[in-house]
Amino acid sequence: xxxxxxxxxxxxxxxxxxxxxxxxxxxxxxxxxxxxxxxxxxxxxxxxxxxxxxxxxxxxxxxxxxxxxxxxxxxxxxxxxxxxxxxxxxxxxxxxxxxxxxxxxxxxxxxxxxxxxxxxxxxxxxxxxxxxxxxxxxxxxxxxxxxxxxxxxxxxxxxxxxxxxxxxxxxxxxxxxxxxxxxxxxxxxxxxxxxxxxxxxxxxxxxxxxxxxxxxxxxxxxxxxxxxxxxxxxxxxxxxxxxxxxxxxxxxxxxxxxxxxxxxxxxxxxxxxxxxxxxxxxxxxxxxxxxxxxx
Amino acid sequence: xxxxxxxxxxxxxxxxxxxxxxxxxxxxxxxxxxxxxxxxxxxxxxxxxxxxxxxxxxxxxxxxxxxxxxxxxxxxxxxxxxxxxxxxxxxxxxxxxxxxxxxxxxxxxxxxxxxxxxxxxxxxxxxxxxxxxxxxxxxxxxxxxxxxxxxxxxxxxxxxxxxxxxxxxxxxxxxxxxxxxxxxxxxxxxxxxxxxxxxxxxxxxxxxxxxxxxxxxxxxxxxxxxxxxxxxxxxxxxxxxxxxxxxxxxxxxxxxxxxxxxxxxxxxxxxxxxxxxxxxxxxxxxxxxxxxxxxxxxxxxxxxxxxxxxxxxxxxx
Numbered sequence: 275x276x277x278x279x280x281x282x283x284x285x286x287x288x289x290x291x292x293x294x295x296x297x298x299x300x301x302x303x304x305x306x307x308x309x310x311x312x313x314x315x316x317x318x319x320x321x322x323x324x325x326x327x328x329x330x331x332x333x334x335x336x337x338x339x340x341x342x343x344x345x346x347x348x349x350x351x352x353x354x355x356x357x358x359x360x361x362x363x364x365x366x367x368x369x370x371x372x373x374x375x376x377x378x379x380x381x382x383x384x385x386x387x388x389x390x391x392x393x394x395x396x397x398x399x400x401x402x403x404x405x406x407x408x409x410x411x412x413x414x415x416x417x418x419x420x421x422x423x424x425x426x427x428x429x430x431x432x433x434x435x436x437x438x439x440x441x442x443x444x445x446x447x448x449x450x451x452x453x454x455x456x457x458x459x460x461x462x463x464x465x466x467x468x469x470x471x472x473x474x475x476x477x478x479x480x481x482x483x484x485x486x487x488x489x490x491x492x493x494x495x496x497x498x499x500x501x502x503x504x505x506x507x508x509x510x511x512x513x514x515x516x517x518x519x520x521x522x523x524x525x526x527x528x529x530x531x532x533x534x535x536x537x538x539x540x541x542x543x544x545x546x547x548x549x550x551x552x553x554x555x556x557x558x559x560x561x562x563x564x565x566x567x568x569x
Numbered sequence: 570x571x572x573x574x575x576x577x578x579x580x581x582x583x584x585x586x587x588x589x590x591x592x593x594x595x596x597x598x599x600x601x602x603x604x605x606x607x608x609x610x611x612x613x614x615x616x617x618x619x620x621x622x623x624x625x626x627x628x629x630x631x632x633x634x635x636x637x638x639x640x641x642x643x644x645x646x647x648x649x650x651x652x653x654x655x656x657x658x659x660x661x662x663x664x665x666x667x668x669x670x671x672x673x674x675x676x677x678x679x680x681x682x683x684x685x686x687x688x689x690x691x692x693x694x695x696x697x698x699x700x701x702x703x704x705x706x707x708x709x710x711x712x713x714x715x716x717x718x719x720x721x722x723x724x725x726x727x728x729x730x731x732x733x734x735x736x737x738x739x740x741x742x743x744x745x746x747x748x749x750x751x752x753x754x755x756x757x758x759x760x761x762x763x764x765x766x767x768x769x770x771x772x773x774x775x776x777x778x779x780x781x782x783x784x785x786x787x788x789x790x791x792x793x794x795x796x797x798x799x800x801x802x803x804x805x806x807x808x809x810x811x812x813x814x815x816x817x818x819x820x821x822x823x824x825x826x827x828x829x830x831x832x833x834x835x836x837x838x839x840x841x842x843x844x845x846x847x848x849x850x851x852x853x854x855x856x857x858x859x860x861x862x863x864x865x866x867x868x869x870x871x872x873x874x875x876x877x878x879x880x881x882x883x884x885x886x
Contacts, residue, residue, distance in 0.1 A: 309703075419821035420588075420855055420862075424595040427843045427851070504712050508825055511714045512840065527718060531829065535733060539722045546718040553710045561706060 303566050313558030320552055323370040333361035335368040335521045344538050354540035356530055358519075362540060366548055369521035372433065373552070376515070377502040380437045384444025385495050391445065392452025393479045393487075396460065403453075410446040418443055422509060431514040440505050444498050451494050455487040493567070496560045500553060507549050523549050577870060581863040588859045589641075592852050593634050637852070647849035651842075656853045659838060664857065667823050667834035673750055674757040674819065679812060682762050683805060686769025690804075691796065693774055701766060709763025713756035713825045720755055721829075734831045753830040757822045761815060768811050772804035779803070813869030820858055 304310045323330065333351075339359035347354040353362035391410075395403045413421070425439045459465060468478050509515050510524030518529055523545040530541035608617055621627045628636075640647060646656045689701040708716075725733035731752045776782060777800055785795045824836035831837070835854055842850035 418817065419824055420858060423824075423839070423843060424591060424855065428595040500710055504710065508712045508714065508821075511712070512825065512828065513844070524714075527714065531718060531721075534718075534721055534726060537726060539726055542718050543722050546715045549715045550711045550719075553712070554707050557706055557710045 301566065304562055307562045307566075309558045310562035313555040313562065316551055316555035317559060320370045320374060320548075320555075323367045324374040325371075327368040327371055331361075331364035331367045333364040335360065335364040336519055337361075344533070344536075344541070347540050353544045354538075356526070356541045357533060357538075362544055365521040365526055366523070366544055369523045369526065369545065369548070370552075372516045372520065372522050373503060373506055373510075373524075373549075376433055376436050377440070377499060377506045380440035380506065381444060381495055381499045381502045383437060383441030384448050384498060385491060387441065387445040388448025389452050389484070389487075389491055391449040393456055393483060395449065396453040396456025397475065397479050397483065406449070410449055413443075413446045422505070422514075426509070426514040431517065433516055436506055436509055436515050439509070440502050443505075444502070448491070448494055448498065451490060452487060455490040456483055459483050459486055493563070496563065500556050500560055503549075503553050503556060507553075573874065574871065577867055581867055585856070585859055585863060589638065589852075589856060590634075592855045592859075593637060594630070641856070646853040649842075649847055649850045651845050651847045651850070656850050659850065660835070660853055660857055663833060663835040663838040663854070666832060667827070667836065669746070670750060670753060670757075670823065670826070670832065670834060671819055673747075674754050674761065675812075677754065678758045678761045678765060681758070682765030683769045683808060685762065686766040686771075686808070687773050687801065687804070689766065689770045690773030690777060693770075693777075698770075702770070705763035705766045707763075708759040709761070711759065713760060713822050714829050716759050717753070717756040717826060717829045720752055725752060736831050736833065753826045753832060756826055757819065760818070760822060764815065764818075765808065765812060769804065769808045772808050773800060776800045776804040807873070811869070813865050813872060816865035817862055820862065 328335075337360060339355065342351075342355050342359040343357060345351060345355045345359075351361050351363065353366065356362055356365070391406055395406050421443060422439045425442070426435055429435050429438075465478065465482065468482050473482070506515060507524040510522055511528045513525075513528055516522040516525050518525055526545045527542045530538070534542060608620055618627070637647060646660065648654065649656045649659065652659070685701050685705065689698040692698045721733045724730045732749050733752065734749070736749070781803075782795060782799050785799045786792075790798075820836070823834055824840055826832070827834040827837040828840055835858060839851055839854035839858070841847075842854060
């Protein structure tokens, strides 16, 4: 997984800080970027598969045809069949659902918790900032894979565990970014006047500061989403995610890669390409957004 | 400097102690007990209890923790539940194997990543920059097992160029071992390339933009000399220190790659220990990884302070 990438400041953070300044007109520039359009199209394709997958799929992704095991791609089964005679294409289409549900939910969990902690740290400062800062540092001081590993081993693998683990890992990172953004806001006059008016801290934090740091959080969310898909796919491959027989790209690769030596390449190649296309598409979109913001 | 170093080492030790607590108690709340796991579902209840007693897992948690920590401090890492023998030989050989893989990856990636990043920065905004940046972005966002699978299929099965497992028989010659390690190393290199190239590019762009480079150019130095003497020196020191912080990622990458290529390293060891509920093996493996990670980040921090004169003055003064 991506311990280093997660713990070190992402290059995007500079762009994140500038997200404030982006006027709506700049967003229209996105539509003229081929990288953005290609990424968005691929993303849209997988989202449609995730929502309507079970209707589009030519076969039932769970149906086993034991007389048709490990058959190579053909007219009947475009991407072949796997060890249990299940249609690879159908499992590919249906498998989009879990990863596209788990990764955004995990990122959302991290964003919500991280935003709350970051707001508290940035707004109150002092003891709260120091104590929470130490906790954040302690979490970041452990290799990410170890944190994920221990958690999953202790609690047992499931979709919910995946969401909580990845969300937990993202929380300190997002908290750090939000804290910085809140500190910038704290210098501004509107906060001083809100305090003088005698507004309650909770009101100031969530009704006054939060809307102003929202662009930072949104950009941070899109960047983290890419890492989340990386992490979720990897943990599924290691057997810590969605369990068989539910169609899942990482899980299907784990179930079938032992047979690569026998030459059954289609059972793993197509799920691998699906994961690759999804993460690349997402990063093309994120990268284009960052470029537009920082230009 | 000494005070800073002592403080950092102190913090690292505290973090390690917290890790040992987390590791130990995460192991203890694992569902299922080791006696049942080792003896199987059909063993008699009394046999399971006797086995648990023999392992000592029926004692109070705090007694078990103190016993475990005491043993560790005397160099005794405990005994594997699965193999029923001390875990040290397994850990030592796994660390050795993983080091080979990690070292090979670093030897390839450091020059490659730096060259890519510097080249992209020098041609910033042109097609070479765009090509390197996009390749880096694409390569570093694809999980290792995905690129690994594609490599196995294309290079191992399609073209039959390379062996598809990393395991070699004991006593294999070094060229033979290398042959088996090439395929597993490539996914690690892919992910690291994007990151290191990005850091090197950012550092070089900043240096190219600086006043001292403008002065050097204006006093009539040739472009090549300016880049070699002024830009690279300033751009690469931070990049090199950043590489040390990548160990955390590398460890995660090892778990995946060793699993995919069936390579007996520390990653595969803890993965198997976790699946078989072999607590002593898991605990020892995770702690060793923790130590390696702490030492690496410590070296990175110290290097960064030593190499950056501005920080060094701030610390001693």
